[in-house]
Amino acid sequence: MVDAFELRTAGQANVKTVTILGATGSVGTSTLDIIRQAPEAFQVVALTAQSNAAKLAELARAYRAKFAVIGDTSRYAELRDLLAGTGIEVAAGPEALVAAAEMPADCVVAAITGAAGLAPTFAAAGKGRRLALANKECLVAAGDVFMSAIRESGTELVPIDSEHSGAFQLLKDNNTRAVERIILTASGGPFRDWDLDRLATATPEAALKHPKWSMGPKISIDSATLMNKGLELIEAYHLFPVEARQIEVVVHPQSIIHCLVMFQDGSMLAQMSCPDMRIPISVGLAWPERLQSPVERVDLVKLQSLTFEAPDLTRFPALTLAREALERGGTAPAILNAANEVAVEGFLARRLSFLDITRTVATCLNRAEQAGMIKLPQTLEDVLEADGAGRQLARDVIGA
Ligand SMILES: NC(=O)c1ccc[n+]([C@@H]2O[C@H](COP(=O)([O-])OP(=O)(O)OC[C@H]3O[C@@H](n4cnc5c(N)ncnc54)[C@H](OP(=O)(O)O)[C@@H]3O)[C@@H](O)[C@H]2O)c1
Numbered sequence: 167m168v169d170a171f172e173l174r175t176a177g178q179a180n181v182k183t184v185t186i187l188g189a190t191g192s193v194g195t196s197t198l199d200i201i202r203q204a205p206e207a208f209q210v211v212a213l214t215a216q217s218n219a220a221k222l223a224e225l226a227r228a229y230r231a232k233f234a235v236i237g238d239t240s241r242y243a244e245l246r247d248l249l250a251g252t253g254i255e256v257a258a259g260p261e262a263l264v265a266a267a268e269m270p271a272d273c274v275v276a277a278i279t280g281a282a283g284l285a286p287t288f289a290a291a292g293k294g295r296r297l298a299l300a301n302k303e304c305l306v307a308a309g310d311v312f313m314s315a316i317r318e319s320g321t322e323l324v325p326i327d328s329e330h331s332g333a334f335q336l337l338k339d340n341n342t343r344a345v346e347r348i349i350l351t352a353s354g355g356p357f358r359d360w361d362l363d364r365l366a367t368a369t370p371e372a373a374l375k376h377p378k379w380s381m382g383p384k385i386s387i388d389s390a391t392l393m394n395k396g397l398e399l400i401e402a403y404h405l406f407p408v409e410a411r412q413i414e415v416v417v418h419p420q421s422i423i424h425c426l427v428m429f430q431d432g433s434m435l436a437q438m439s440c441p442d443m444r445i446p447i448s449v450g451l452a453w454p455e456r457l458q459s460p461v462e463r464v465d466l467v468k469l470q471s472l473t474f475e476a477p478d479l480t481r482f483p484a485l486t487l488a489r490e491a492l493e494r495g496g497t498a499p500a501i502l503n504a505a506n507e508v509a510v511e512g513f514l515a516r517r518l519s520f521l522d523i524t525r526t527v528a529t530c531l532n533r534a535e536q537a538g539m540i541k542l543p544q545t546l547e548d549v550l551e552a553d554g555a556g557r558q559l560a561r562d563v564i565g566a
Contacts, residue, residue: 181209184451187267187286188277189213190221192382193300193326196443197275197451198229204457212266214278214286217241223248233257235266237282264289273451275326276301279384280507281500281553284308288546294320298450302327302401303507307500308549309404315546323405324450329398330405331446332425332437338454340429342407349426350398351418352477353378353441355390357520358419362481368520370513378421378441387510388484391523392477396488397506400499403492410492415485417475422464438464484524491531496540497552498531504556505530505563512564530559 184201188194194213201208212233215222219241226234226249233255236245242258249256257265267274267289274290275298276283283301288308290297292315299305304312316323325334329350337345356375357365373390374383381389388394395415402413421441428434439445440462448457479486484506491502509526512518518526534540534556543549 180207182207182273182451183209183211183271184273184275185212185214185266185269185271185290186210186275186277187214187263187283187290188275188279188301189225190215190218191277191279192380192385193275193277193443193447195225197277197447198225200444200448200451200457200459201229203460207457208451211271212269214263214266216278216282219245219248226254227252233266233269235262237263260285268293272296273298275447275450276304279303279382281307281504281550284546284550284553288312288315291315291321291323292319296322296324296450298324298326298447300326300447302397303503305401305404306397307503307553308543308546309400309499311543311546311549313404324453325401325405326443326446326450327398327401328424328441328443328446330401330425331449332423333402333406333427334453335437335449336425336427336435337406340427340435344429344431345406345408345412345427346430347412347414347428348402348406348408349414349416349428350395350402351416351421351423351425351474352392352395353389353421354417354419354475354477355392357390357481358417360481362521365481366519366521370516373513373520377419379443381443383514384507384510387513387523388506390520391484392482393484393488393506393524393527395477396485397503399485399488400492410489415477417477418472420469420472422469422472440464482524484527487524487527487531494531494535494540496542497549497555498534498540500543500549500552501534501540501556501559502527502531504553505560508557508560508564508566512560512566517566518564526560526563529563530556533559533563 210229210231214235216237263286267286273296276287277300442461491498509523
């Protein structure tokens with residue numbers, strides 16, 4: 167049966183083909199929501215997930231994907247049965263995720279969460295097309311190695327993390343040599359006003375309730391510890407031509423300004439929008455064009471005021487840890503990222519307190535330094551090895 171979607175997309179010369187790695191997640195479904203609003207502009211090639219076969223099958227049917235790939239091989243039969251008779255090709259396992267990333271498509275949206283996204287995102291980065299990057303862990307763990315792969319393949323990298331999308335938009339038509347500072351804003355998360363005693367009692371439920379953004383669980387916890395902003399600091403360092411000391415973080419609870427760039431003449435530009443990931447994702451998909459979007463518009467008069475404050479590094483030391491790992495260089499950021507992922511899992515499983523997340527990461531970085539484990543990675547394999555070592559260190563610290 168031919169439906170309206172198919173009629174509107176068939177045979178159009180400027181239809182953009184899109185693959186979404188991590189299609190069932192928060193960024194993945196927001197991306198599909200944009201595609202649903204502009205069906206004449208996009209055609210879905212491959213959609214991937216890790217274990218949610220039911221949602222992947224539903225999305226693959228609704229968006230007429232050509233391929234649906236599930237990372238967890240034990241869910242293959244379920245996915246195959248759910249898509250039987252649709253003509254959608256089904257595959258499973260880590261190699262299949264990489265194969266999905268390598269399929270011909272104009273744009274690959276990299277929205278797998280965590281270091282699990284490294285191999286498929288690298289695969290997409292090697293193909294010289296547009297890579298709309300949400301998976302910040304890739305830049306954090308593999309920074310220079312990843313950027314070399316991007317440059318060698320001629321891939322067009324468009325960040326879709328909101329702050330980096332802001333910086334991308336602000337810098338695209340400006341003289342980047344004249345940049346004095348890039349200022350990333352942070353909402354401050356759900357515990358912005360909590361003192362240390364209260365933070366010690368913070369539960370996963372409270373940490374997952376982000377005041378401004380609706381996101382997956384891992385990034386929500388990272389926002390509560392401010393590790394997310396630390397990871398974004400490292401991400402910005404690799405994306406933009408500035409030194410680490412030129413990247414600043416400012417807490418801005420309204421989350422309207424996502425990024426500011428100050429130039430050497432003292433002029434400052436800001437990128438503003440309501441906190442809705444569909445805006446940076448639209449930029450990632452359409453740049454330099456702009457898509458029509460139904461998202462809420464900023465109403466300056468209703469807003470009345472925008473406020474800013476310095477991050478409290480005593481209550482939220484994750485930002486300092488990330489900056490130190492960036493300055494230490496080599497595999498230190500990969501170890502920071504891996505240890506953080508294990509610690510966040512431990513917190514969500516109630517094996518660690520909220521404050522123990524950052525303490526665990528700090529202990530792992532110290533132990534890695536003392537053991538001479540921090541090296542200069544040359545390849546993705548070196549990065550994956552450091553990731554594994556960071557995970558093991560964290561498991562040892564937690565006693566898991
Ligand atoms: N959410 C946001 O607003 C936001 C904003 C900026 C940046 N980001 C970044 O975007 C990325 C995705 O975040 P998210 O919030 O969308 O995460 P999420 O909601 O947890 O979704 C993660 C996606 O990745 C898949 N996945 C999980 N583990 C996997 C594995 N081991 N192998 C392959 N696929 C796996 C999941 O599949 P299943 O559903 O089957 O588990 C799901 O499709 C992260 O790097 C995050 O830092 C997110």
